[in-house]
Amino acid sequence: MGLSLRHTIHQKAETATDLLSLERSLRKLLVGKLEDRDRIQALNLACGRADETGVLAKIISEKTQNGHIEGLDLRAPEIAGANQLWKPALNNELSEGENGASKISCDFRIGRADQLDQWKELDSPDLVFIRHQNFWFDPKAWIKLYNQAINKLREDGVMVITSYFDKEHEMARQVLTKLGAIEVSHRFNPEAKLVKDSPKIEKTVDRHISVFVKV
Ligand SMILES: C[S@@+](CC[C@H](N)C(=O)[O-])C[C@H]1O[C@@H](n2cnc3c(N)ncnc32)[C@H](O)[C@@H]1O
Helix, strand or coil, X not given: CCCXXXXXXXXXXXXXXXXXXXXXXXXXXXXXXXXXXXXXXXXXXXXXXXXXXXXXXXXXXXCCCEEEEEEEECCHHHHHHHHHHHHHHHHHHHHHHCCCCCEEEEEEEECCHHHXXXXXXXXXXXXXXXXXXXXXXXXXXXXXXXXXXXXXXXXXXXXXXXXXXXXXXXXXXXXXXXXXXXXXEEXXXXXXXXXXXXXXXXXXXXXXXXXXXXX
């Protein structure tokens, strides 16, 4: 099982290296999770342009033959870009899927992830994924977002968050724990790549990755 898609073909070499590192970390952190399912429904919250869609599709395809990734973000241009890039890329993979490989589809929507209860049509996800979670941006909204994401998550689902910053990761972790989630695995990458747009504070790509389950 597993997609043969060359997920990074459309992306800059720098981004491709980050994505490869994310893929390796997720594969390790999700060992024994999301197994034996006919289908995996993933919800990528605050997904931006969702560069990691290929990685998610690949990880999902290693665990099941059918999957769907739904992305949600406030920013319209990023969502348009994600739909433009990833729908055709995964649809091409779909035709390979008919010959035995996995079939993973995707869709990206503009919307508030802290108002998830309004998205009645979204299935309960097996996997909630939040890359470079943005707790500092609006703590109240993000507490709501986490609460609703945990409520929406299937009982046997997993939630994965990644962070640019140590402190922001710790804050998210504390909120999630208070909301009743349990952290079951974590990876700190001390060699994570520095993001150049923020020279004064240590902002690095996928510096922390944590996996949570529901109590
Ligand atoms: C640090 S960026 C990360 C984007 C993407 N996940 C990545 O790793 O490149 C944080 C994202 O959160 C989105 N965001 C912040 N608050 C949100 C909310 N309440 N609902 C949906 N998206 C939100 C922003 O629009 C932005 O795209």
